[in-house]
Amino acid sequence: AAEEGPRRRVLLKLSGEAFAGGGGLGVDPDVVHAIAREIATVVRGGTEVAIVIGGGNFFRGAELQVRGMDRARSDYMGMLGTVMNCLALQDFLMKEGIETRVQTAITMGQVAEPYLPLRAVRHLEKGRVVIFGAGMGMPYFSTDTTAVQRALEVHAEVLLMGKNGVDGVYDSDPKTNPDAVKFDTLEYSEVIARDLKVADLTAITLCKDNDLPILVFELLAEGNIARAVRSEKIGTLICG
Numbered sequence: 001a002a003e004e005g006p007r008r009r010v011l012l013k014l015s016g017e018a019f020a021g022g023g024g025l026g027v028d029p030d031v032v033h034a035i036a037r038e039i040a041t042v043v044r045g046g047t048e049v050a051i052v053i054g055g056g057n058f059f060r061g062a063e064l065q066v067r068g069m070d071r072a073r074s075d076y077m078g079m080l081g082t083v084m085n086c087l088a089l090q091d092f093l094m095k096e097g098i099e100t101r102v103q104t105a106i107t108m109g110q111v112a113e114p115y116l117p118l119r120a121v122r123h124l125e126k127g128r129v130v131i132f133g134a135g136m137g138m139p140y141f142s143t144d145t146t147a148v149q150r151a152l153e154v155h156a157e158v159l160l161m162g163k164n165g166v167d168g169v170y171d172s173d174p175k176t177n178p179d180a181v182k183f184d185t186l187e188y189s190e191v192i193a194r195d196l197k198v199a200d201l202t203a204i205t206l207c208k209d210n211d212l213p214i215l216v217f218e219l220l221a222e223g224n225i226a227r228a229v230r231s232e233k234i235g236t237l238i239c240g
């Protein structure tokens with residue numbers, strides 16, 4: 001409820017597509033700057049923020065596979081794409097005066113720390129933002145699943161899933177069906193049974209097994225990240 005005050009520690013999953021702005025491909029610095037400003041506000045408010053960013057604005061392994069590439073190799077390309085998003089966001093967060101560390105699941109010492117969960121927690125305790133890049137470092141997984149796993153490992157209270165162009169979970173695709181109905185709350189089992197397109201099944205199952213609540217909300221609506229952190233009634237809350 002809104003009265004509960006801000007969350008203490010959150011895992012924010014950012015849509016990679018959103019980073020492209022209108023372009024679809026690559027990074028639009030204006031969009032990343034706007035997202036960084038919002039994150040900086042909630043960090044200054046005392047909330048510890050860990051972040052996972054998707055990579056759909058560069059490559060999706062499954063899409064390259066359809067075009068004839070080996071799935072694992074194209075998944076690695078997808079993971080490497082997420083790291084560029086991480087560096088872009090790190091840059092704008094640092095410009096906002098927010099200390100930020102990127103940790104990657106594929107080691108690349110010149111650009112980021114390796115994924116070290118205990119060190120990530122230490123960063124969060126010191127008020128630094130930690131951005132997890134390169135997914136889980138494993139093909140056949142998604143950044144949604146990564147977001148759930150990282151949220152669990154750093155003991156985030158909630159997974160805040162910021163979507164591009166949709167303000168929650170609907171019973172059908174609101175972009176093609178004007179009669180689509182939005183859910184305010186959902187149970188994990190309903191998401192699975194109705195095959196609702198929130199995240200992949202691996203991610204949802206991991207949330208269900210470990211009771212991690214997910215708030216799905218529109219990422220680019222101004223002020224929404226702060227609203228999500230304050231547990232205001234936006235988007236769709238998935239739990240129990």
Ligand code: UDP
Binds near residue numbers: 061075137
């Ligand atoms: N990926 C992967 N393992 C992971 C995370 C990501 O193989 O643990 C690859 C996969 O190919 C995926 C791509 O990285 O298509 C981009 O991530 P995702 O599709 O989750 O980004 P989004 O669609 O959310 O922007």
